[in-house]
Amino acid sequence: MSNEQMQTAAYSKLTKADLKKVRWRWYFLGEASWNYEKMQGLGYCFSMMPVLRKLYPNQDELREALRTHMQYFNTHQEFCELILGADCAMEEQDGVQVLPAVASLKTGLMGPLAGIGDTLYGVIANTIFFSIGSYLALEGNPLGVIAYFIWALVRTFIRGQFIMLGYQQGTKIITTMSEKLGQLTAAASVLGITVVGALIASVVSANVSTVLTMGEVTMEVQSVLDQIMPKLIPVVLVAVLYWLLGKKGMTSFKAILLVLALGVVLGGTGILS
Known part of the structure; x- marks a missing residue:
């Protein structure tokens, strides 16, 4: 040893x-x-x-x-x-x-x-x-x-x-x-x-349902956005929420309520679907 x-x-x-x-x-x-x-x-x-x-x-x-x-x-x-x-x-x-x-x-x-x-x-x-x-x-x-x-x-x-x-x-x-x-x-x-x-990209769903009409020509806003960058609206929404959560006084619970309120208002007015 x-x-x-x-x-x-x-x-x-x-x-x-x-x-x-x-x-x-x-x-x-x-x-x-x-x-x-x-x-x-x-x-x-x-x-x-x-x-x-x-x-x-x-x-x-x-x-x-x-x-x-x-x-x-x-x-x-x-x-x-x-x-x-x-x-x-x-x-x-x-x-x-x-x-x-x-x-x-x-x-x-x-x-x-x-x-x-x-x-x-x-x-x-x-x-x-x-x-x-x-x-x-x-x-x-x-x-x-x-x-x-x-x-x-x-x-x-x-x-x-x-x-x-x-x-x-x-x-x-x-x-x-x-x-x-x-x-x-x-x-x-x-x-x-x-x-x-x-x-x-796979879970967050937010599409612009607005359709622009000029005479006999119609254009779906969502199609234009998809050509710029697919899933652009979900990315923007998540980015805004992330920014808000860094602000003083903002909590996760308040952010959830804000998302619910926006969903009701924008969905009810036909802006988003």
């Missing part, structure tokens, strides 16, 4: 079962104790308890570890498991002496990982899967109803790998994962924009 293997065996105290306990605690109860003072701090500490009890049989050291993990903490739910895994690896190797570095790790990663997680999961993935599901449902495909539930299962499986990845990578996760996550976010953004663009 090499010196490195002997050193690893000397401090290797955690098992996969221990990490699973941490993971499932965080999965079910990480947000349950959310509060305005510590945010996810209490949930993080609760999730780490199985590991802390195993690593710190000394009560004074356990209390110090608890004080460290009870501090303010807030990040994305899924990506927190990367931090939990790295934390377990660090404390397993160096014990109570590494707690200041663990606190720095949590502080340094919670912001960037929150931004990446919110972008990937909260915006891009939700947009893609809800858009696909909506389109399938409009086509009468029953998969449209369960599209998001399928994504939820995939999402649960993916996040289950994060804590093991964080544990295996340890502190190297700061450098090795940052570039890869950035590339993944960029690729997912392009995919999300593509899906939304396709959804506008």
